[in-house]
Amino acid sequence: MAAKIKKRRKRLKIGGTLFAFLVYAFIYxxxxxxxxxxxxxxxxxxxxxxxxFKWYEKLFTDSDLLSYLWLSLFIAVLATxxxxxxxxxxxxxxxxFEFMLKKVVNTSLYIPVVIPEVVMGLSLxxxxxxxxxxxxxxxxxxxxxxxxxxxxVIIMRGRLAGMDKSVEEASMDLGANRLTTFFKITxxxxxxxxxxxxxxxxxxxxxxxxxxxxxxxxxxxxLPVKILSMVKVGLTPDINALATIMVMVLLLGIILNxxxxxxxxxxxxxxxxxxx
Amino acid sequence: xxxxxxxxxxxxxxxxxxxxxxxxxxxxISVWMLVFVLIPMLYIIFISFMTRxxxxxxxxxxxLDNYKEIIQPLxxxxxxxxxxxxxxxxxxxxLLGYPLAYYIAGKPSKTAAKLIMLVMIPYxxxxxxxxxxxxxxxxxxxxxNNILMDIGLISEPLDMLYSDxxxxxxxxxxxxPFSVLPLYASIEKLDKSLxxxxxxxxxxxxxxxxxxxxxxxxxGIVGCVLLVFIPSLGMYYVPEALxxxxxxxxxxxxxxxxxxxxxxxxxxxxxxxxxxxxxxxVWIYTRVSKMDDLEVF
Numbered sequence: 001m002a003a004k005i006k007k008r009r010k011r012l013k014i015g016g017t018l019f020a021f022l023v024y025a026f027i028y029x030x031x032x033x034x035x036x037x038x039x040x041x042x043x044x045x046x047x048x049x050x051x052x053f054k055w056y057e058k059l060f061t062d063s064d065l066l067s068y069l070w071l072s073l074f075i076a077v078l079a080t081x082x083x084x085x086x087x088x089x090x091x092x093x094x095x096x097f098e099f100m101l102k103k104v105v106n107t108s109l110y111i112p113v114v115i116p117e118v119v120m121g122l123s124l125x126x127x128x129x130x131x132x133x134x135x136x137x138x139x140x141x142x143x144x145x146x147x148x149x150x151x152x153v154i155i156m157r158g159r160l161a162g163m164d165k166s167v168e169e170a171s172m173d174l175g176a177n178r179l180t181t182f183f184k185i186t187x188x189x190x191x192x193x194x195x196x197x198x199x200x201x202x203x204x205x206x207x208x209x210x211x212x213x214x215x216x217x218x219x220x221x222x223l224p225v226k227i228l229s230m231v232k233v234g235l236t237p238d239i240n241a242l243a244t245i246m247v248m249v250l251l252l253g254i255i256l257n258x259x260x261x262x263x264x265x266x267x268x269x270x271x272x273x274x275x276x
Numbered sequence: 277x278x279x280x281x282x283x284x285x286x287x288x289x290x291x292x293x294x295x296x297x298x299x300x301x302x303x304x305i306s307v308w309m310l311v312f313v314l315i316p317m318l319y320i321i322f323i324s325f326m327t328r329x330x331x332x333x334x335x336x337x338x339x340l341d342n343y344k345e346i347i348q349p350l351x352x353x354x355x356x357x358x359x360x361x362x363x364x365x366x367x368x369x370x371l372l373g374y375p376l377a378y379y380i381a382g383k384p385s386k387t388a389a390k391l392i393m394l395v396m397i398p399y400x401x402x403x404x405x406x407x408x409x410x411x412x413x414x415x416x417x418x419x420x421n422n423i424l425m426d427i428g429l430i431s432e433p434l435d436m437l438y439s440d441x442x443x444x445x446x447x448x449x450x451x452x453p454f455s456v457l458p459l460y461a462s463i464e465k466l467d468k469s470l471x472x473x474x475x476x477x478x479x480x481x482x483x484x485x486x487x488x489x490x491x492x493x494x495x496g497i498v499g500c501v502l503l504v505f506i507p508s509l510g511m512y513y514v515p516e517a518l519x520x521x522x523x524x525x526x527x528x529x530x531x532x533x534x535x536x537x538x539x540x541x542x543x544x545x546x547x548x549x550x551x552x553x554x555x556x557x558v559w560i561y562t563r564v565s566k567m568d569d570l571e572v573f
Contacts, residue, residue, distance in 0.1 A: 016379045090304065093302035105309050115550075118511075122531075122543065126316060126323065145308070209404060228404055
C-alpha cells in the first residue's frame with residue numbers, strides 16, 4: 001500500500017515537472033525565435049540561412065529605431081519619476097487622512113487598473129481633443145503617468161500597511177516636525193516599495209502599446225507604437241536585435257536589483273546588530 | 277481644478293495650517309486622478325448619448341441611437357466572437373496556469389521565487405515582437421510547417437495564420453504570465469494541513485482537490501479570470517498582428533471608431549459596453565473572493 005502510494009507520488013512529481021517544462025517551453029518559444037532570428041542572415045525570417053551580426057550593426061548605424069527607443073526611454077523615466085512621487089505621497093495621504101473626495105479619488109484610482117486599456121486610451125484622446133492639446137510627447141507622458149500612479153499606490157499601500165507607525169510617532173515626540181519625519185524616517189523605510197513601484201512603472205510605460213497608440217502624434221511615437229505600425233507589413237530583423245538587447249538589459253537590471261536588495265537586507269541586519 | 281472641494285476659506289492662515297498636510301499629500305493625486313481619469317470617463321458616457329454629424333464631428337443632441345446601433349447583427353457577431361475568444365483564452369490560461377502555479381508553490385521558497393521570475397521575464401520583452409515571432413512560427417512557409425513537411429507528417433502546409441486559433445495563441449502568449457501570479461499567490465497561502473485533514477478523513481485525492489483545494493484557491497482563480505479576460509477583450513493589437521484584420525474583435529472595433537472612421541459617439545457607446553462587461557466581472561470577483569481585495573483603495 002505504502003509502496004503503491006510512493007510510486008504514485010513519484011509519477012505525479014515527474015508529471016508535474018514535465019508539465020511545468022512544457023508550459024515554460026510555450027512561454028519561451030516566441031522569445032527563442034526572436035533571439036535566433038536576430039542572428040539570421042536573411043531579411044525575411046522564414047528559414048535559417050546563416051549566422052550574422054549585421055542586424056545589430058544596422059541597428060546602430062542606419063536605423064531610426066534607436067531614436068524611437070530614446071523617446072520611449074525618456075518618457076518611461078520621466079513617467080516613472082512623476083508617478084512614483086505623486087503615487088507615494090498620495091498613498092501616504094490617502095492612508096493617513098480623511099477628506100471629502102477620498103471615496104471619489106479611491107474609485108478613480110481603481111478605474112485604470114480594471115478597465116480595458118483601449119477605453120483608457122480613447123478617454124484620454126477625447127480629453128486632449130476637447131482641450132485642443134496637441135498629441136505627442138507631452139500627451140503620451142501624461143497618459144503614462146496616469147496609468148502608472150494606481151500601480152504605485154497599490155504597491156506603496158502594501159508597504160505602508162506593514163510599516164510600524166510608532167517609529168514616526170517617536171520621531172515627532174522627539175521634536176521633529178512632519179517634514180523632517182517624512183524625509184528622515186518615513187522615506188527611508190519606504191525605499192524598497194519605491195524601488196519596486198519604480199520598476200513596475202518603468203516596465204508598464206516602456207511596453208505600452210494601446211494607450212500610446214491613441215495619444216501619440218504623427219511625428220512623435222514610442223518604440224512599441226512604431227513596431228505596431230510595422231508589424232502589419234512585417235518586422236525587419238533589426239527589431240529582433242533591438243528586442244534581444246532590451247531583454248538582456250532588463251535581465252541585467254533584475255540581477256542588479258536582487259543583488260541590491262540582498263545588500264540592503266545585509267546592511268539592515270548589521271544595523272540592528274549594532275543597536276542591540 | 278479646485279482641489280479645496282468647495283470649502284470656503286474663512287481664515288486663510290489657520291485653514292492652511294489645519295489642512296496643509298492633507299492638501300500637500302492628497303492634493304496632487306486627487307487632482308491628477310480627477311482630471312485624467314474621472315472627467316474623461318464621464319465625458320465618454322456623455323458623448324455616447326450624442327449625435328455624430330456628417331463630417332465626423334459631434335452634435336450635442338441627445339440620442340440613444342449609438343446604443344441601438346450595437347444591436348445590429350454585424351456588431352453583435354463581433355461582440356460574441358470577442359467574448360468567445362476571451363473565454364477560450366481564459367480557460368486555457370487556467371488549465372495551464374493552475375497546475376504550473378501548484379507546481380511552483382510546492383517548491384522551496386527560493387526556487388519558487390526564481391520560477392516565478394522565469395514566468396515574468398517574457399513579459400518584459402516587447403509584446404509585439406513576441407507576437408511577430410508567433411506569426412513567423414505559424415506562417416505557411418514558417419518553421420512549424422517546414423518541420424512538419426520535412427518529417428512527412430503533412431504534405432500541404434497548414435494554413436494557421438489569420439485564424440481564430442492563432443489569435444487565441446497570441447492572446448495566450450500575452451496573458452499567461454499574468455494568470456500564474458494570482459494563482460500562485462492563493463495556492464501558496466493554502467494551508468496544507470487542511471489537505472492532510474481531508475486525506476485523513478478518507479477523501480480520495482481528486483475529491484480533496486475539488487472540495488478543498490479549488491474552493492480555497494477561488495480568489496486566485498477569479499483573480500486570474502479577471503486579469504486575463506478583461507485585457508483579452510480590449511487587446512486590439514493581437515488580432516491585428518495575427519489575424520491580419522480578418523479576425524475582428526471588439527477592441528479593434530472601438531479603436532477603429534476613434535482612429536479610422538471617426539464615429540466617436542458610436543465608439544463611446546461600445547466603450548461603455550466594454551466597461552459594463554468589465555464591471556460585471558469585477559462584481560463577480562468581489563462576490564466570490566469576499567476579501568474586498570480591490571476595495572483596499
